[in-house]
Amino acid sequence: MNSPKVVVEGLCKVFGTSPKQAIDMLAGGATKEEVFARTGQIVGVHNVSFDVQEGEIFVLMGLSGSGKSTLIRLINRLVEPTAGKILIDGRDVAGVPRKELIALRRKDMSMVFQSFALMPQRSVLSNAAFGLEVAGVGRKERERQAMAVLEQVGLAPFAQKLPAQLSGGMQQRVGLARALAVNPSLMIMDEAFSALDPLKRKEMQNVLLDLQREQQRTILFVSHDLEEAMRIGTRIAIMEGGRVVQIGTPQEIIKNPADDYVRAFFDGIDTSRYLTAGDLMQTDAVPLMNHSPQIDASSVAATLNGSAEYAFVMDSERRIRGVVGRDAMGSASPHITPVEAIRYSTPLDDVVTRVTESRAPLAVVDADGAYCGSINKAHVLKVLTRHRGSHV
Ligand SMILES: Nc1ncnc2c1ncn2[C@@H]1O[C@H](COP(=O)(O)OP(=O)(O)OP(=O)(O)O)[C@@H](O)[C@H]1O
Ligand SMILES: [Mg+2]
Numbered sequence: 175m176n177s178p179k180v181v182v183e184g185l186c187k188v189f190g191t192s193p194k195q196a197i198d199m200l201a202g203g204a205t206k207e208e209v210f211a212r213t214g215q216i217v218g219v220h221n222v223s224f225d226v227q228e229g230e231i232f233v234l235m236g237l238s239g240s241g242k243s244t245l246i247r248l249i250n251r252l253v254e255p256t257a258g259k260i261l262i263d264g265r266d267v268a269g270v271p272r273k274e275l276i277a278l279r280r281k282d283m284s285m286v287f288q289s290f291a292l293m294p295q296r297s298v299l300s301n302a303a304f305g306l307e308v309a310g311v312g313r314k315e316r317e318r319q320a321m322a323v324l325e326q327v328g329l330a331p332f333a334q335k336l337p338a339q340l341s342g343g344m345q346q347r348v349g350l351a352r353a354l355a356v357n358p359s360l361m362i363m364d365e366a367f368s369a370l371d372p373l374k375r376k377e378m379q380n381v382l383l384d385l386q387r388e389q390q391r392t393i394l395f396v397s398h399d400l401e402e403a404m405r406i407g408t409r410i411a412i413m414e415g416g417r418v419v420q421i422g423t424p425q426e427i428i429k430n431p432a433d434d435y436v437r438a439f440f441d442g443i444d445t446s447r448y449l450t451a452g453d454l455m456q457t458d459a460v461p462l463m464n465h466s467p468q469i470d471a472s473s474v475a476a477t478l479n480g481s482a483e484y485a486f487v488m489d490s491e492r493r494i495r496g497v498v499g500r501d502a503m504g505s506a507s508p509h510i511t512p513v514e515a516i517r518y519s520t521p522l523d524d525v526v527t528r529v530t531e532s533r534a535p536l537a538v539v540d541a542d543g544a545y546c547g548s549i550n551k552a553h554v555l556k557v558l559t560r561h562r563g564s565h566v
Contacts, residue, residue: 177264178225179360179392180232180249185222185258187244187416190215193256206415218244220416222258229390231382233403235439236413242396245413246362249394250283251275262360280309284353288365292337292348299324299333301348305356316355323351326388327381343374347381354385364396379406400439404428404448412436424448428561446561451520454554455538455547461485462545465495469510475503484534486513492544494537515539518546529554 188196188209196215199208206217219241226232234242247253249260251267260267262282270278279285284305292301300307303320311319324330327347337345346367353361367375383406386393397403403410404424411421412432420432428445431437463469463477465487477485478500487495487510494513502508515537516528529536535550 178261179228179263180226180394181259181261181264182225182245182249183223183259183261185245185248185260186220186256187218187241187248187253188215188256189218197257217241217416218253219248222413222416222418224411224418224421226392226394227408228392230408231386231393231395231406233395233397233407233410234413235397235400235403235410237398240413241416242398242413243364244416246364246394246396250279250285250362280305281356282358283360283362284356284358286349286353286361286363286366288369292345292352294337297334297336298329298340298348301337302329302333302351302355304352309356319357320351320355323354324348326354326385327351341374343370343377346370346374346378350378350381359392361391361393363393365398366395367402368397368399375402382406400443412439425450425453429453444561446558447522449522449557449561450518451516451525451536451538451549452518452546454522454525454557455518455549456553457547459550459553460535460537460548462488463498465489465510469498469508471503471505471508474498474508478503486537486545486548488545494539494545497534497537499534513537515543516549517541525549526554 186197186200190196190213192213193215195213196209196217199212200217200220206220209215209217222245234245236242244253248255251270255268267278293304299317299320302324303316306316306319321330321333324333327350329344329347329351332340332344337348340348350366367378370378379402395406407424409421409423410427411418412427413419414435420427420436422430425448427436428440428448431440461477461479461482463473463485469487474485484497484499486497489495494515496510497513498508498510511534513534513536514528514532516525516539518538518540529549529551535548537548538546540546
């Protein structure tokens with residue numbers, strides 16, 4: 175595995191003149207509110223550690239004031255840490271001299287904010303090329319590169335317009351194009367889509383996901399919206415009062431929210447559509463029997479053992495050869511029916527379609543085709559009811 179793009183270790187930021195007392199209180203388990211009440215110091219970020227892997231979209235999520243923006247400002251060193259370490263490409267950014275830091279921010283970390291911060295008197299093309307201009311790239315070359323990214327975000331026909339002639343969603347695309355044009359190795363997006371209406375927002379998420387399919391960038395994305403985080407995040411870190419309370423893939427967080435704070439983000443959201451076959455399967459519902467020429471009525475009966483309706487027949491490499499039903503017990507050479515196998519990562523919608531079309535349970539297999547578990551209609555309904563809660 176590659177080394178991580180960003181490593182954050184024990185990172186703390188206390189705003190105020192005497193952070194030491196605050197750090198000690200925090201180490202003793204005090205909350206941000208307690209620290210403020212006692213010391214007047216404001217906790218921005220406390221003891222945060224995580225890695226961001228090359229090519230992933232790492233989402234920071236949390237309520238207002240939980241420390242998301244402070245954390246990214248610590249990463250690009252607009253804010254000095256009180257304690258802790260930040261490594262980018264294995265390099266400690268604390269040691270980067272000021273001059274280099276400016277170049278680092280300009281070249282290696284592009285920022286996209288909620289406000290587009292476009293220059294009103296300049297054309298869309300010139301705005302998109304701005305980062306390259308600052309970096310000293312000649313006019314022809316920077317306009318060529320900027321045009322290429324405008325193309326990617328669907329704005330090429332508007333290159334000569336002024337920002338004010340564009341809708342909010344389109345202006346945000348210009349902001350995105352400007353960040354992309356310098357071809358940064360790390361993109362930092364702070365609530366980049368939050369000012370947009372839901373439709374435009376989804377559209378921008380799709381633009382980002384499309385871009386990501388073409389060329390995998392490492393992106394740190396701040397959002398206070400769980401659905402956005404779920405849609406675009408490879409992994410999500412959830413922040414509360416300066417701390418990171420949970421890190422995981424969208425699936426992991428849905429399946430296992432760390433506490434009530436995390437759970438509260440799911441209120442009113444139908445989390446079932448993020449489920450996959452792996453979440454819906456059971457590992458012990460269908461008995462298994464080994465494939466052999468000697469499969470006969472009595473071995474089927476022994477496997478079904480009174481209560482089971484079906485058994486899966488498996489070879490020595492845990493590949494499913496078929497399914498036998500209760501009716502096979504009456505036959506001297508039981509018939510093995512081919513069984514539908516679905517991949518562990520199959521999304522809910524496909525699972526539901528296939529399970530309703532199939533009489534026997536479905537077999538769930540991993541990427542190598544090895545058996546993982548079974549899915550039947552009744553169990554799918556049960557899991558869905560749990561996830562949909564009031565939505566059913
Ligand atoms: N320069 C500063 N001086 C003092 N306190 C600050 C400063 N910047 C941030 N804070 C405080 O640090 C805490 C974290 O703020 P931060 O802006 O990181 O939150 P956030 O999660 O980005 O919130 P939002 O969703 O509203 O953008 C807040 O209590 C905030 O008031
Ligand atoms: Mg913020």
